[in-house]
Amino acid sequence: MKAIAIVGKKKTGKTTLGMALVKCLTGRGLKVGVVKHSHHGFDGAEGADTEEYKKIASSVAAYSPSQSFVSWDRERTVQDLMPLMDVDVIVMEGGNKIGWLPRVLMVREDGDNKEFYPELALKQYPACTRDNPPAAEDVEQLADMVMEKGFLLPGLNCKACGRDFCMEFVADILAGKAKVSGCKAMDGDMTITCHGNELGFNPFVADMLSAGITAMLKQLKGYVPGDIHIHIKNGS
Ligand code: SF4
Incomplete structure (x- = not known):
């Protein structure tokens, strides 16, 4: 993936250049995502800029000390979205x-x-x-x-x-x-959590994953059968 940041002091035209760049890249047939940071949240001009980006980008992520969100220009499954929510x-x-x-x-x-x-x-x-x-x-x-x-x-x-x-x-x-x-999809020997939320999966898939991972782990020095925990940091 290619990426670039546009930085500078206030009113130097970051959004103007950013919008032009997104339009240019989109015009080349590329899917472009925008990440917008604000120190002050998205109620005022920053929110308006973000709305403008939403009209031309495939997805927009916005984050500030008080608020963060992601939007896509298409439907995502609820299962995709829920693990991002980190709620009770x-x-x-x-x-x-x-x-x-x-x-x-x-x-x-x-x-x-x-x-x-x-x-x-x-x-x-x-x-x-x-x-x-x-x-x-x-x-x-x-x-x-x-x-x-x-x-x-x-x-x-x-x-x-x-x-x-x-x-x-x-x-x-x-x-x-x-x-x-x-529910058998939540009842297997294998559990996967994403941001603390347990993901459900087909028992057949669970068996395949479990067997595959176990076979790989058996090759590692120090492997002993029992409860295994694998933690993937910043998985993407
Ligand atoms: S995920 Fe599968 S096992 Fe769980 S309720 Fe739905 S159909 Fe039944």
């Missing part, structure tokens, strides 16, 4: 077709919710607005429910649990017919 709880807004986590359904009085897979719902809530917000006690109860019953499956649809889709497994968990620990 994920609240996903939208994603009706994502069937590997439970949901709460927002309903209007006259609404037909069949298209929103009610079998995946922990609870339904009446529609609300900013002027008509949910009651504080309802939000507290929802937070308690999320901490007690919220979960995330790897979303591989690998069929190892006997269901064709993770969505069916989620429905069975909510119906009390299965447990999260029954």
